[in-house]
Amino acid sequence: MTPTTALVVGGTGAMGSRVARALAARTGTAVRVLTRDPSSERARALVEDIPGDVRTVRGDLDDEHSLEDAFQGVDQVFCNTGFFATADPAPPPPNSSHQCARPLRTSESKPPSRSQTQAAI
Known part of the structure; x- marks a missing residue:
C-alpha cells in the first residue's frame, strides 16, 4: 500500500x-x-x-x-463540519431551477437558528 x-x-x-x-x-x-x-x-x-x-x-x-x-x-x-448549521436558508437565487442552489452565509452574517435550518432542508 x-x-x-x-x-x-x-x-x-x-x-x-x-x-x-x-x-x-x-x-x-x-x-x-x-x-x-x-x-x-x-x-x-x-x-x-x-x-x-x-x-x-x-x-x-x-x-x-x-x-x-x-x-x-x-x-x-x-x-466533517456542521455545514447545515451554517447554511443560509435564504430562497434560491432568481432564475435558479435548482432547489439546492443557495448561497452560503458570509462571515458577517448571523448563522440561522436550528428551526430555520431544518425548515430549509
Whole structure:
C-alpha cells in the first residue's frame, strides 16, 4: 500500500473523531486533524487516544493562509463540519431551477437558528 496523508476537517467532533480513528487504523495512513486550537483538551485527547500516526494541525476555515499550511503534503481530505448549521436558508437565487442552489452565509452574517435550518432542508 502506498503511504498517504489524510486531513480530517472537523476531526475533534463526534463524527470526525471516528473518521480519524478509522483512517489511523489503515496501514500506511498518516492522519492530520485540522483544529483551531491544537492545545485544546479535545485535540490532545484525540491524539493520545488513537494509535498510529495522528497529529493535529492548526487551521481555521475562515483563515485561508492557515489552510494553505494545513493542506501541504495532503493526499486525501475528509470534511466533517456542521455545514447545515451554517447554511443560509435564504430562497434560491432568481432564475435558479435548482432547489439546492443557495448561497452560503458570509462571515458577517448571523448563522440561522436550528428551526430555520431544518425548515430549509
